[in-house]
Amino acid sequence: MKIAKPLSDLIESFQKLPGIGPKTAERLTFYLLRVPQSDLEFFAQSLTNLKKMTVLCSACKNVSEENPCPICKDSKRDTDKILVLEEPFDILVFEKMGKYNGLYHILHGSINPLENIGPDELYINDLISRAKATNGHAVKEIIIATNPTMEGEATAMYITRILKDHHFHGKITRLGMGIPTGADLGYADD
Amino acid sequence: MKIAKPLSDLIESFQKLPGIGPKTAERLTFYLLRVPQSDLEFFAQSLTNLKKMTVLCSACKNVSEENPCPICKDSKRDTDKILVLEEPFDILVFEKMGKYNGLYHILHGSINPLENIGPDELYINDLISRAKATNGHAVKEIIIATNPTMEGEATAMYITRILKDHHFHGKITRLGMGIPTGADLGYADD
Numbered sequence: 001m002k003i004a005k006p007l008s009d010l011i012e013s014f015q016k017l018p019g020i021g022p023k024t025a026e027r028l029t030f031y032l033l034r035v036p037q038s039d040l041e042f043f044a045q046s047l048t049n050l051k052k053m054t055v056l057c058s059a060c061k062n063v064s065e066e067n068p069c070p071i072c073k074d075s076k077r078d079t080d081k082i083l084v085l086e087e088p089f090d091i092l093v094f095e096k097m098g099k100y101n102g103l104y105h106i107l108h109g110s111i112n113p114l115e116n117i118g119p120d121e122l123y124i125n126d127l128i129s130r131a132k133a134t135n136g137h138a139v140k141e142i143i144i145a146t147n148p149t150m151e152g153e154a155t156a157m158y159i160t161r162i163l164k165d166h167h168f169h170g171k172i173t174r175l176g177m178g179i180p181t182g183a184d185l186g187y188a189d190d
Numbered sequence: 191m192k193i194a195k196p197l198s199d200l201i202e203s204f205q206k207l208p209g210i211g212p213k214t215a216e217r218l219t220f221y222l223l224r225v226p227q228s229d230l231e232f233f234a235q236s237l238t239n240l241k242k243m244t245v246l247c248s249a250c251k252n253v254s255e256e257n258p259c260p261i262c263k264d265s266k267r268d269t270d271k272i273l274v275l276e277e278p279f280d281i282l283v284f285e286k287m288g289k290y291n292g293l294y295h296i297l298h299g300s301i302n303p304l305e306n307i308g309p310d311e312l313y314i315n316d317l318i319s320r321a322k323a324t325n326g327h328a329v330k331e332i333i334i335a336t337n338p339t340m341e342g343e344a345t346a347m348y349i350t351r352i353l354k355d356h357h358f359h360g361k362i363t364r365l366g367m368g369i370p371t372g373a374d375l376g377y378a379d380d
Contacts, residue, residue: 003282004255006236006243013233016225017218028207029240030279033253035206037241043203044234046196050219051227053196063223065194089220092193 059130061106061123063088071104078102080140084127084159086110086147094145102143105130110151111158119158127159131168141171148177249320251296251313253278261294268292270330274317274349276300276337284335292333295320300341301348309348317349321358331361338367 007029014025032040056062057069064070071077071091081102085091086109094100107122131139144159146152160172179188197219204215222230246252247259254260261267271292275281276299284290297312321329334349336342350362369378
């Protein structure tokens, strides 16, 4: 294959991304040849800065520029509630919806014995500490919003059990599950 | 939206790429948070180098690290034939197939009056010069392989006419068109 190294390097990088195959990687690379150099520099700078300029919030483990993160620092938010999520990305879903006004806690994964991810690899102990902390007032509700997958369910069950073991007296709730809101009953699964 | 600037910058860059919407851009950005910094640096370097380290081959207008490009320089290739393509990306298609052993000529677009792209915006004059040049031996065949779109067809017709106007005496051919090779006749369009 007679392809210039600067091109094949970029194709290789694109191909490592989830959902991007060899064809798409090639198409994106050749597309970028027609983009101004300044845009390429901005893209490159964003990639370099992505991890350098961000930290994990020490409270909720969200990815943020500052510690504590803007959500944990926001005095208008309801500190009684903690919504437990698997990934930082999931925060966007709730923030876009704009209906939830409590705090978050990011686990950074789910319990997955097949991939050697146990409770100690996740930020579960930090959640327990937050649930027990009573500086000012106690946490009244922990909403477990892990994904409805095998791993997510196992994580939710584990967290529920361990919170009870640690004598957490607030409510432990899950997201509602069932027919998707707005869907037609006629298309519902048996 | 409480999203850290290093993240939103990268989401913005991804979103400018063709076929990548806001959701995918977010997913890719959060995925990259889990990638080693060295991989991010390599990706960033590839983006910066993409245009800096490449030139257009002065003969075929292919994107290459060197001028002339490896294909034009290759003494084993058949210099009698020139395959005319719209984009540098299209060379990959033919090189992967491995059946074509001639030279290429990249137009870098197609004639598109709606977007103000006329023959002068493309490398058509360079093609005429190559067709007429008789250093050693003349070009015997020019294969026009523009895309089977309105613009591609118009470009092919224009090139054919102008080559004849310039008294090009070699063959001017097009790619075969019709039933896709390997397809079932039963599924052919009326």
